[in-house]
Amino acid sequence: MTTYHEHIPVMLNECMEYLITDEDGIYIDGTLGGGGHSKKILSLLGESGRLYAVDQDDEAIAAATKRIGNDSRFTTLKGNFGYLATLLPPQIHGQVTGILLDLGVSTHQIKEAERGFSFQEDGPLDMRMGNLTGVSAYQVVNNYEYEALRDVIFHYGEERASRQIAKAIIESRPIETTGELRKVISEVVNKKFEIKSLARVFQGIRIEVNRELEMLKNVLEQSLEVLKPGGRLVVMSYHSLEDRIVKRFFKAGNFDGKQEKDFYGNVLSPLQPVTRQIITPSDEEISVNPASRSAKLRVAEKTEGGGS
Ligand SMILES: C[S@@+](CC[C@H](N)C(=O)[O-])C[C@H]1O[C@@H](n2cnc3c(N)ncnc32)[C@H](O)[C@@H]1O
Structure with missing residues (x-):
């Protein structure tokens, strides 16, 4: 491999603020890339915290592994996040505290x-x-x-x-x-x-x-299988097609965005939004890292009865 072109992690602090709710929890970084977000997650976790990081790109796995070094709390998984549930060990299904997805391609x-x-x-x-x-x-x-x-x-x-x-x-x-x-x-x-x-x-x-949109839909659906109730989904998208899919899924648990209601009119969505508004990078971040300019961050939490 040639040298790995540095990828500056986008909205690093914002992602951490919403993702990490328990320092001893189990986390998934679905888009490891150069490992910027993963490294930060590990720095905030305690000794019994765990991080599973997925990427389909060998060059990303190699670069991030080198950057993070030996850490028994950290496991990389080579594969497509569209098959997240199969990539993860079955014993952590339903136990995951937070999933981060930083969609799209890396600078590298x-x-x-x-x-x-x-x-x-x-x-x-x-x-x-x-x-x-x-x-x-x-x-x-x-x-x-x-x-x-x-x-x-x-x-x-x-x-x-x-x-x-x-x-x-x-x-x-x-x-x-x-x-x-x-x-x-x-x-x-x-x-x-x-x-x-x-x-x-x-x-x-x-x-x-x-097949980016299909894989995004797959991972959103599978997140319900792996998250525990109260577990969070933190997703950063970079264009409107992705953002629309995320927005609808967070609202309704499906891709039409139509919420199901029970007999009494209560919404039956498996997720509830954690932030009212989408979060975007500050002007300062955009000036330092113009690649962040189109990022949109959305956060949702799995409800008690949510899941598949
Ligand atoms: C924007 S970069 C992530 C950068 C990372 N957060 C960091 O701080 O370095 C996106 C990464 O996700 C990977 N990726 C995109 N779609 C994927 C998919 N469907 N399955 C697995 N990895 C994927 C890409 O190969 C790329 O390395």
């Missing part, structure tokens, strides 16, 4: 050209965060039919020029690198919004490649 993944996440670096079209057997960006760009490609760009990239971009991509096949893809997109979008359009199309392809 973006800066490492070979991973193919960035339109600012020239690299192979890959974008797989983990499992190297899945669909890569190359396949989405070069094999998807027009409608499927247009929908990825429109729904996951939220890019309005999806039709023109999909058409241009298909006409320029084969496209081998992120640099070539960038050129094709730049030629058809409004110059004024070129960077935004590039970011949106790359985001859309990345979400498709990693």
Whole structure:
């Protein structure tokens, strides 16, 4: 592995304030990355506290393990958080005090050209965060039919020029690198919004490649199985598609956001929000770490009867 590009943990103090309610509890960091949040969690836990940290990326696990060093309270688990319940030892199901999810990609993944996440670096079209057997960006760009490609760009990239971009991509096949893809997109979008359009199309392809929304829904549902009553779910999202899923789930325990009520009109949601408003980074944090600017933090607590 080349050197791990430093990832500055976002809203570190805010996350800790809401996550840690018992220093001897069992915690999950579902998105270990460079280990910034995990390291802080460990510094706040007592001797019998435990932290299980998940990442699907070998480079993240290796870098975080090196950073944290030997700590018997800390266990890393390589895998997709979409299968959280299966990754965790069964004896801690229903015992977990808090789960942290810091969604999306790390600075390392973006800066490492070979991973193919960035339109600012020239690299192979890959974008797989983990499992190297899945669909890569190359396949989405070069094999998807027009409608499927247009929908990825429109729904996951939220890019309005999806039709023109999909058409241009298909006409320029084969496209081998992120640099070539960038050129094709730049030629058809409004110059004024070129960077935004590039970011949106790359985001859309990345979400498709990693099945990010599906995996987010899975982990939210499974969190109910592993959290204990009163256990907390602390989630940081970076775009509106993710935030909408989190918001609805926190409100209703499902992805329509429709709350079920009992005969007396009492809400039957398995979660209750801990904060009334979403939490966002301070201006000071954004000035030091511009990558934090779109972060939205939501916190909910499992109710007594909540769970699956
Ligand atoms: C924003 S970074 C986390 C940074 C971390 N909080 C820190 O302080 O260094 C997101 C990490 O989550 C991982 N990740 C994203 N989606 C995942 C998934 N579905 N399953 C497992 N890991 C995932 C990525 O590989 C990446 O390393």
